[in-house]
Amino acid sequence: MSAIESEGAMVEAIPSWTDERVELLRRLWEEGLSASQIASQLGGVTRNAVIGKVHRLGLAGRVKPNGAGQVTGRKKIETESEAAIALGSEQTISEPPAVISHRPAPSFPLTQPAAKPEQNGLAVSERVTIMDLRESMCRWPLGDPTSPDFRFCGGRSITGLPYCTQHAQIAYQPAAERKRDRRVAGIR
DNA sequence: CCCTGATTCGC
DNA sequence: GCGAATCAGG
Numbered sequence: 149m150s151a152i153e154s155e156g157a158m159v160e161a162i163p164s165w166t167d168e169r170v171e172l173l174r175r176l177w178e179e180g181l182s183a184s185q186i187a188s189q190l191g192g193v194t195r196n197a198v199i200g201k202v203h204r205l206g207l208a209g210r211v212k213p214n215g216a217g218q219v220t221g222r223k224k225i226e227t228e229s230e231a232a233i234a235l236g237s238e239q240t241i242s243e244p245p246a247v248i249s250h251r252p253a254p255s256f257p258l259t260q261p262a263a264k265p266e267q268n269g270l271a272v273s274e275r276v277t278i279m280d281l282r283e284s285m286c287r288w289p290l291g292d293p294t295s296p297d298f299r300f301c302g303g304r305s306i307t308g309l310p311y312c313t314q315h316a317q318i319a320y321q322p323a324a325e326r327k328r329d330r331r332v333a334g335i336r
Numbered sequence: 337c338c339c340t341g342a343t344t345c346g347c
Numbered sequence: 348g349c350g351a352a353t354c355a356g357g
Contacts, residue, residue: 164349182340197350199341204348208342284338307338 165201173198177207188310276302286312288319 163169169190176186183202184195202208275290276299286301287310303312311319 184339194350195341196352200343200348200350203342 170201170205173201174205174207177202184307274302275299286310286315288312288315 165173172190173186176189177183177198181189182195183198187193187195187198190198276285281287281300281302284305284307286303286305288301288303289298290301291298301312301315303314305312306316309316
């Protein structure tokens with residue numbers, strides 16, 4: 149087809165707010181994800197950009213806050229009574245945690261022997277399950293996702309990124325250098 | 337200090 | 348229209 153397949157520097161230039169991105173943005177925002185979380189998943193944009201877009205789209209003010217501080221200039225529940233009322237009249241809030249199976253930006257080695265509880269010199273990361281995974285935690289997968297032993301790194305992730313400094317280096321290697329597989333890429 | 341969204345304003 | 352800087356808050 150097109151001869152615009154110049155893949156010299158595969159830095160994945162992020163287009164802009166394409167229909168798809170806007171749709172995803174809408175979905176995630178309505179799902180209750182924070183702007184920074186959405187920004188992280190979209191990639192190439194900051195939380196400011198996300199917030200700005202959200203407002204331009206007229207999506208400001210969501211229904212359900214989530215986790216840490218949210219909703220500042222908005223009405224919020226103050227007392228337990230109000231909370232009960234809100235919960236009762238609003239809706240049966242039983243929606244699953246908004247855990248989006250984000251597509252791994254770079255194809256990283258997910259195929260690896262299950263992580264073993266061995267502390268290899270380096271401090272064994274505070275591995276966590278998906279339940280304990282917080283936005284500020286490294287999402288680097290450890291082990292077989294189908295195994296109950298599956299865990300995430302859980303280390304302090306770089307703000308705005310899904311991984312800690314350690315794993316971000318592995319995850320975001322330039323395509324050129326990634327070529328085959330770095331020994332160092334082996335999960336630690 | 338970590339985080340949240342809201343707003344402004346130059347581009 | 349976009350988003351960094353800033354603001355205001357938890």
